[in-house]
Amino acid sequence: MSTILEVRNVKKRFGGIEALKGVSLTLSRGEILGLIGPNGAGKTTLFNCIAGVYHPDEGEIIFKNQRIDKLPPHRVAKLGIARTFQIVRPFKTLSIIDNVLVALGLTNYIGYRNLFKKPGAKDFEKALDLLKAVGLDSKKDEISQNLSLGELRRLEVARALAVNPEIILLDEPYAGLRRHEEGRISEMIKELHRRGLSIIIVEHRVRLLMELVERVVVLDMGELIAEGSPDEVKSNPRVIKAYLGEEEVA
Amino acid sequence: MNYYLTILIYIGINSILALSLNIIVGYAGQISLGHAAFYGIGAYSSALIATKLGVSFWVSLPLAIIITAVVGAILGLPSLRVSEDFLAITTIGINFVVQAVFKYVKFFGGALGVSGIPFPSIGGHRFSLAAFALMTAIFTVISAVVAHLINTSWIGLGLKAVREDELAASSSGVNVYKFKVLAFVLGSALAGLAGSLYAHFMMFITADDFGFPLSIAILSMIVIGGIGTVRGAFLGALLLTIMPELFRPLSDYRMLVYAILLILFMRFLPEGLIGDESIVWKKIRGKA
Amino acid sequence: MVLQQIINGLASGGIYTLVALGLTLVYGVLKILHIAHAGIYALGAYMALVAYKIYPNIYFAFLFAMATTAVAGYLVQKYLYWPIIDQPRIVPLIASIGLFLALEELYRLIWGPYVIPFPQKFHWKTYTLGNIRLPGADLFVFALSIVFLAILYWIVNKTKVGLAMRAVADDKEVSEASGINSKWTIALSFIIGSALAGAAGLMVGVYYNSIYPTMGDVPAYKSLAVIVVGGMGSIEGTVVAGFGLGLLEALLLGFLPFAFPRDALAFIAMIIFLLIKPEGLFGE
Numbered sequence: 001m002s003t004i005l006e007v008r009n010v011k012k013r014f015g016g017i018e019a020l021k022g023v024s025l026t027l028s029r030g031e032i033l034g035l036i037g038p039n040g041a042g043k044t045t046l047f048n049c050i051a052g053v054y055h056p057d058e059g060e061i062i063f064k065n066q067r068i069d070k071l072p073p074h075r076v077a078k079l080g081i082a083r084t085f086q087i088v089r090p091f092k093t094l095s096i097i098d099n100v101l102v103a104l105g106l107t108n109y110i111g112y113r114n115l116f117k118k119p120g121a122k123d124f125e126k127a128l129d130l131l132k133a134v135g136l137d138s139k140k141d142e143i144s145q146n147l148s149l150g151e152l153r154r155l156e157v158a159r160a161l162a163v164n165p166e167i168i169l170l171d172e173p174y175a176g177l178r179r180h181e182e183g184r185i186s187e188m189i190k191e192l193h194r195r196g197l198s199i200i201i202v203e204h205r206v207r208l209l210m211e212l213v214e215r216v217v218v219l220d221m222g223e224l225i226a227e228g229s230p231d232e233v234k235s236n237p238r239v240i241k242a243y244l245g246e247e248e249v250a
Numbered sequence: 251m252n253y254y255l256t257i258l259i260y261i262g263i264n265s266i267l268a269l270s271l272n273i274i275v276g277y278a279g280q281i282s283l284g285h286a287a288f289y290g291i292g293a294y295s296s297a298l299i300a301t302k303l304g305v306s307f308w309v310s311l312p313l314a315i316i317i318t319a320v321v322g323a324i325l326g327l328p329s330l331r332v333s334e335d336f337l338a339i340t341t342i343g344i345n346f347v348v349q350a351v352f353k354y355v356k357f358f359g360g361a362l363g364v365s366g367i368p369f370p371s372i373g374g375h376r377f378s379l380a381a382f383a384l385m386t387a388i389f390t391v392i393s394a395v396v397a398h399l400i401n402t403s404w405i406g407l408g409l410k411a412v413r414e415d416e417l418a419a420s421s422s423g424v425n426v427y428k429f430k431v432l433a434f435v436l437g438s439a440l441a442g443l444a445g446s447l448y449a450h451f452m453m454f455i456t457a458d459d460f461g462f463p464l465s466i467a468i469l470s471m472i473v474i475g476g477i478g479t480v481r482g483a484f485l486g487a488l489l490l491t492i493m494p495e496l497f498r499p500l501s502d503y504r505m506l507v508y509a510i511l512l513i514l515f516m517r518f519l520p521e522g523l524i525g526d527e528s529i530v531w532k533k534i535r536g537k538a
Numbered sequence: 539m540v541l542q543q544i545i546n547g548l549a550s551g552g553i554y555t556l557v558a559l560g561l562t563l564v565y566g567v568l569k570i571l572h573i574a575h576a577g578i579y580a581l582g583a584y585m586a587l588v589a590y591k592i593y594p595n596i597y598f599a600f601l602f603a604m605a606t607t608a609v610a611g612y613l614v615q616k617y618l619y620w621p622i623i624d625q626p627r628i629v630p631l632i633a634s635i636g637l638f639l640a641l642e643e644l645y646r647l648i649w650g651p652y653v654i655p656f657p658q659k660f661h662w663k664t665y666t667l668g669n670i671r672l673p674g675a676d677l678f679v680f681a682l683s684i685v686f687l688a689i690l691y692w693i694v695n696k697t698k699v700g701l702a703m704r705a706v707a708d709d710k711e712v713s714e715a716s717g718i719n720s721k722w723t724i725a726l727s728f729i730i731g732s733a734l735a736g737a738a739g740l741m742v743g744v745y746y747n748s749i750y751p752t753m754g755d756v757p758a759y760k761s762l763a764v765i766v767v768g769g770m771g772s773i774e775g776t777v778v779a780g781f782g783l784g785l786l787e788a789l790l791l792g793f794l795p796f797a798f799p800r801d802a803l804a805f806i807a808m809i810i811f812l813l814i815k816p817e818g819l820f821g822e
Contacts, residue, residue, distance in 0.1 A: 102424065283631075470632065510640055516625075520625045
């Protein structure tokens with residue numbers, strides 16, 4: 001498998017705090033990578049660096065042989081990296097289908113020629129397809145702020161898919177969900193994998209990732225402390241120590 | 251008759267103003283408390299170009315629109331750096347500064363303002379009041395069409411995404427900075443149109459016409475009507491233009507009534523009369 | 539000569555600080571730009587007029603003015619701001635501006651548009667220290683401001699109530715989870731801030747011997763400038779910026795070779811900070 005994303009020795013500090021102390025990892029094309037670690041380890045910070053929300057103070061991030069660590073988020077999205085958020089961020093007063101359409105309009109926002117064109121039938125079709133993929137097509141005209149958390153998480157995935165990504169970063173997609181909703185998310189992630197997407201999932205409960213991912217990378221206090229299969233990582237003493245005081249690792 | 255035509259012209263100009271502010275505040279969600287500044291820039295540009303260069307309304311109008319749009323882009327830049335509350339204060343500041351420039355800088359006529367602004371004419375024939383009213387109506391319709399076009403096109407989606415959540419918008423491919431500036435450019439361009447119409451209608455303008463109270467009035471129009479909607483902008487403009495006339499008998503109490511109405515609306519009907527979320531609107535459409 | 543300007547600057551600085559503090563306290567807990575606050579400031583001056591009709595005594599007037607403005611502040615937050623707190627930011631903003639307008643109109647309609655002198659004449663002594671002349675009025679205003687600031691400092695830093703106010707300003711949800719009653723804390727911030735503004739209004743009425751409906755206009759935008767420069771929501775910032783502005787105005791007025799519109803300084807300072815350091819001196 002070829003490498004699609006490479007993070008090289010990325011450092012990021014906020015004021016006096018070093019959130020990332022030199023993190024490196026690689027993601028192979030079509031791989032599902034788990035990124036775990038206790039709260040505050042720097043997982044979301046790393047996602048934000050990859051997605052262009054933060055720019056690393058040192059180090060590089062390379063996507064398909066192109067450096068992206070200095071690009072703004074909308075450019076990173078256009079290149080093919082999509083992400084979801086730990087706390088869902090829907091466009092609250094817009095309908096579900098409009099939420100997805102916003103992201104579909106990606107290519108139209110560049111330049112000025114297409115800005116005044118209206119979304120066409122093809123765009124609506126594509127949006128509907130994406131909603132079908134996550135099981136929200138029946139609610140397409142509902143205002144998104146009326147949705148349940150599980151539905152909102154699925155909407156975020158649909159919106160992320162709308163930018164036509166090769167990589168999708170999922171930030172704690174299971175957070176706040178009840179057991180029966182978890183299964184739906186797992187199914188969705190497996191479907192994304194089948195479609196050939198490369199995925200990084202941040203999750204601080206390893207249990208949920210066990211069946212989904214082939215490889216796990218562990219972050220603690222801004223440093224990578226372990227790497228391997230879910231089983232290997234679960235029994236790694238350094239990992240167990242890092243989680244001490246938190247919810248049980250498995 | 252002339253009285254009614256004049257009122258209609260005012261309603262038209264105010265509608266264009268309301269629609270223009272709606273792009274910035276309603277669609278893009280940027281707080282702008284100084285919109286009268288753009289109105290004034292449009293008016294003064296048009297007035298000065300016509301009087302100092304001796305050209306007709308038909309030349310000064312498009313130039314005024316362009317100038318206002320350019321200034322709008324520049325004055326919209328602070329919205330990229332500061333957010334919400336700071337933007338509110340900044341736009342108030344912009345209003346006062348622009349007004350002060352008009353008032354104290356000789357080039358703009360100072361305290362005397364600009365007079366002798368030519369009424370529109372075609373082929374040497376001065377427009378009648380009715381003709382001006384018709385022209386205003388046409389421009390109003392054009393503005394509504396532009397606003398509707400923005401609302402339903404890709405740029406509208408982008409602006410609304412910026413309004414709802416800048417981070418999510420950015421991750422979905424929306425260049426937040428570009429769209430914020432675009433909102434100001436489009437909003438101020440339309441305000442410039444309104445300003446030019448005003449200048450050539452009144453034939454005399456001073457800095458006092460474009461102060462903070464007017465900015466609040468324009469804002470009130472769209473909030474009372476229903477923010478983010480074209481129909482709301484029209485209703486708000488209609489109400490706020492007619493109100494001073496209706497309340498003339500109250501004379502001394504007019505401002506107090508206006509202020510109390512503002513408070514009551516914000517307290518009890520902040521979605522506006524016919525905004526998307528308004529109870530009134532929902533009842534009209536049989537949904538509530 | 540310089541000392542003269544400094545005393546003068548400290549006095550006006552004290553006023554600016556007292557008024558701006560109300561804005562800061564409110565912004566800290568509610569995140570609303572309470573523009574109507576300047577109307578409450580003017581209310582303090584007008585309530586002095588009412589107080590003197592009841593019992594002509596300056597101490598009583600102070601108590602009366604501060605009590606009425608405190609109540610006014612409480613009512614405003616309870617019936618106007620609190621119910622619309624979840625609306626988009628522009629709604630409370632317009633409501634506040636509307637309230638400010640309404641108050642000014644009420645003052646005009648009830649007491650007339652003219653400048654009314656303060657109901658008691660004060661004969662200020664000028665104290666001399668060596669060859670420096672210190673006007674009594676300035677000293678009075680400055681001293682009183684310090685007293686109020688000291689009381690506020692004690693409340694904010696040494697009482698449970700103050701701790702609650704700081705907690706809610708920092709993070710409302712977290713403090714609610716810790717058992718703090720944010721509703722009461724917010725109400726208290728308004729009450730304290732409004733009382734301070736009422737006191738400031740009365741002091742200005744005494745100092746300039748004039749009370750008029752639009753007396754809140756200039757303080758409205760100057761206190762905005764103060765909280766922007768100081769850092770919105772930061773009490774220390776407000777104090778530094780408030781006194782700083784007063785001093786700067788007085789010094790520039792005394793020493794600039796050309797005529798300088800005194801009121802423009804606050805504005806310019808505000809613009810500079812908005813462009814370069816919008817969080818202000820002590821802001822986040």
